[in-house]
Structures are given as structure tokens and as C-alpha cells.
Amino acid sequence: MNNQINDAKKIWQDQPLEGMTMSLQQVHERIDKLSRIVRRRNLIGGFACITVLLGFSYFFAALNQPSEGMERIGAALTAIGAGYIMYQLAIGKMRRQTAIAETQAQASMSFYRSELQRQRDFHQGVWFWSRMVVFAPGPVIFLIGMVKANPAFSRGALIEGSIALALLVWAIPRNLSLAKRFQQELDALDSAGC
Amino acid sequence: MPVLTATQDSLYQQCAAEYAGALERLARSYEAEPEARRDLLQDIHVALWRSFSSFNGLCSMRTWIYRVAHNTAVTHVLRERRRRGQAMVGLEEIEEMPATAADRDQDRQQRLNQLLSMIRTLKPIDRQVILAYLEDLEAAEIAEITGLSPANVATKIHRIKNILSRRFQAGERP
Numbered sequence: 001m002n003n004q005i006n007d008a009k010k011i012w013q014d015q016p017l018e019g020m021t022m023s024l025q026q027v028h029e030r031i032d033k034l035s036r037i038v039r040r041r042n043l044i045g046g047f048a049c050i051t052v053l054l055g056f057s058y059f060f061a062a063l064n065q066p067s068e069g070m071e072r073i074g075a076a077l078t079a080i081g082a083g084y085i086m087y088q089l090a091i092g093k094m095r096r097q098t099a100i101a102e103t104q105a106q107a108s109m110s111f112y113r114s115e116l117q118r119q120r121d122f123h124q125g126v127w128f129w130s131r132m133v134v135f136a137p138g139p140v141i142f143l144i145g146m147v148k149a150n151p152a153f154s155r156g157a158l159i160e161g162s163i164a165l166a167l168l169v170w171a172i173p174r175n176l177s178l179a180k181r182f183q184q185e186l187d188a189l190d191s192a193g194c
Numbered sequence: 195m196p197v198l199t200a201t202q203d204s205l206y207q208q209c210a211a212e213y214a215g216a217l218e219r220l221a222r223s224y225e226a227e228p229e230a231r232r233d234l235l236q237d238i239h240v241a242l243w244r245s246f247s248s249f250n251g252l253c254s255m256r257t258w259i260y261r262v263a264h265n266t267a268v269t270h271v272l273r274e275r276r277r278r279g280q281a282m283v284g285l286e287e288i289e290e291m292p293a294t295a296a297d298r299d300q301d302r303q304q305r306l307n308q309l310l311s312m313i314r315t316l317k318p319i320d321r322q323v324i325l326a327y328l329e330d331l332e333a334a335e336i337a338e339i340t341g342l343s344p345a346n347v348a349t350k351i352h353r354i355k356n357i358l359s360r361r362f363q364a365g366e367r368p
Binding site: 004005007008009011012013015017018019020021022023024026027030031034103104105106107108109110111112115116119185189 | 203206207210211214215217218219222232235236239240241243244245248249258261262264265266268269272302305306309317318319322327328329330338339340341342355358359362
């Protein structure tokens with residue numbers, strides 16, 4: 001038995017490798033590249049949120065007829081939703097950076113646990129539901145208000161509303177099922193006494 | 195207390211020189227696709243360099259390196275699993291699978307491939323234990339890296355020995 005195990009270890013340790021390693025300069029270049037990617041991603045996300053925030057703030061200010069009250073409420077809620085998402089993204093980014101620095105050299109079991117918990121909460125926790133609650137009602141109220149004030153827009157509004165509803169119907173169960181999978185893994189770790 | 199950048203650089207250089215092979219083997223066991231594997235390995239090197247800014251000497255350098263490398267790889271595995279929908283199993287399930295004649299009648303390269311594909315199906319913690327074991331780390335050090343109790347590590351090593359002896363028989367073919 002020992003021979004077989006030693007042979008497996010030898011096969012493992014002697015396996016042919018590409019010999020890939022990184023010089024300090026390559027590490028710094030990689031860090032710069034990753035920082036540029038993250039910055040670009042944040043800029044795109046931030047730009048999308050600002051566009052929504054400014055666009056619906058404009059609607060809120062411009063729609064001032066008595067018949068447009070519902071549209072104004074929808075526009076205000078959507079603008080607040082976009083602002084809230086921006087805030088969450090900024091907070092999440094700061095928390096994530098702190099968490100990475102603090103947990104990188106943790107014992108693997110607790111790191112794995114915290115990763116599973118983080119993934120679970122992303123799919124079903126406060127962060128997920130706050131996005132849904134804050135962002136979803138605004139556009140719906142805005143669309144209903146628009147149809148009430150301008151019946152000619154009802155067809156377009158119905159299509160947009162249906163698309164948004166279909167996305168919600170798909171996204172909620174999908175996220176909850178992913179969260180359930182992460183929770184099952186956490187439960188398995190508990191029951192294995194890890 | 196955080197270390198100076200010069201120390202961080204020299205710790206990284208020492209680690210890259212000494213553990214390049216082990217880190218590459220680790221990356222192979224977490225990612226089969228060559229391009230993604232190179233990316234993962236680069237992420238591991240970057241994570242190690244970053245981590246040395248807070249290296250405090252409370253554990254050995256080797257324990258630190260294995261922890262950071264595995265933790266980076268685990269994040270990669272969880273992200274990729276969501277994308278690819280891969281299922282993972284525990285050592286217990288693999289131990290219960292019967293070894294076939296084909297398992298035993300293999301040359302060296304086939305045995306390595308089989309070992310790699312088996313490791314890649316394992317759950318992260320089991321994968322980490324078997325990798326550390328194959329790298330010849332002592333049980334006490336595996337417990338320190340993983341945070342598992344020594345008894346738990348001993349049980350897992352016992353299973354690993356069973357699996358290896360049944361599936362990767364030595365010397366039958368060179």
C-alpha cells in the first residue's frame with residue numbers, strides 16, 4: 001500500500017510543468033491591468049446609474065401637470081433607486097477590498113465558509129432584495145402613470161412592462177436557487193463537523 | 195504590523211523561486227483549461243505579492259503561501275462553478291466508487307491524468323487536503339493550513355490513502 005501511495009506522490013510531484021512563474025515587474029503589470037479593468041467596470045456601472053438618475057430626475061422636474069402625478073412618483077422612485085444602487089456599489093467595493101485584505105491568509109476552512117456565505121447573501125440577502133425593492137417599483141409606477149396620462153403609449157408600455165416582469169420572474173427564482181445551493185454546502189460543512 | 199515594500203518584494207521573490215512548481219501543480223488541480231489556468235496562476239502570484247504586505251510571521255511562510263494560494267483558487271472555483279455548473283463530490287463518495295481494471299492498467303501519464311481529473315471533481319477542502327498530502331506536507335501542517343481539526347485531517351488522509359492505493363497502483367506498468 002505504501003509503495004502505491006509513494007508512487008502516486010511521485011507521479012504528482014514529477015509531472016511535467018510549463019515552468020511558469022512571474023517576475024516582480026510582471027506582478028506589478030498584472031496589478032495595473034486588473035486595476036484598469038476594475039476601474040473601467042466601475043465607470044460603466046456608475047455611468048449607467050448616473051444616466052438613470054439624471055434622466056428620471058429630469059422627468060420628475062419636467063412632468064408637472066396634475067395628470068402626471070403618478071409618473072412623477074415613479075420617476076422619483078427610479079432616481080432614488082439608481083442613487084441607492086450607486087451607494088451600494090461603492091459600499092460593496094470598499095467592503096470587498098477590506099475583506100480580501102483581511103481574509104486572504106485565513107485558514108482555508110473559514111475562508112471557504114465566508115466565501116459561501118458571501119455568495120449566498122449576494123443571491124438572497126439584503127443586498128439582493130434591496131435592489132429588487134428599490135429599483136423595481138419605480139419604473140412600474142412610471143409606466144402605469146405614463147399610460148394613464150397618455151393612452152397612446154399603452155402598447156409600448158405594455159411591451160416594456162412585460163419584458164421587465166419576465167426578467168423579474170426569471171431572476172428571483174434563479175437567484176434563490178443559487179443561494180439555496182450555497183446554503184446546502186454550508187449545511188454540509190456543519191454536519192461534517194468542519 | 196505591515197511589512198515594508200522592499201521586504202514584500204523580497205518575500206515574494208523568495209516564494210516565487212521556491213514554490214513555483216507547487217503553485218503550478220496547485221493551479222493545474224483547480225483549472226483544466228490552459229488559458230484560464232495561466233490566468234489563475236497569475237492571480238495566485240498577485241495575491242501572494244499583495245498578501246506579503248501583511249505577513250506577520252505568526253505561521254510559517256509555507257503555511258501562509260498555501261493558504262493564500264488555495265483561497266485564491268477557491269474563489270476561482272466558486273466563480274467558475276456558477277458559470278459552468280460543475281458538480282463536486284467529497285472524498286467519501288470517491289472512496290465508495292469501485293476501482294475498475296482500467297484504473298489499474300494505465301501508464302504513468304494516464305495515471306496522472308486520472309489523478310488530476312479526480313482531484314478536480316473534489317470539494318474545495320477535500321481538494322486542498324489531498325493536494326497538501328501529495329506535496330508531502332505533514333498532517334499537522336495540513337491542519338494549520340486548512341483550519342480542520344487534526345482528527346478530521348487524519349480521517350481525510352486515511353480516505354486518501356485508500357483511494358490512492360486502490361486506484362493508482364504502483365509499478366504495474368512503467
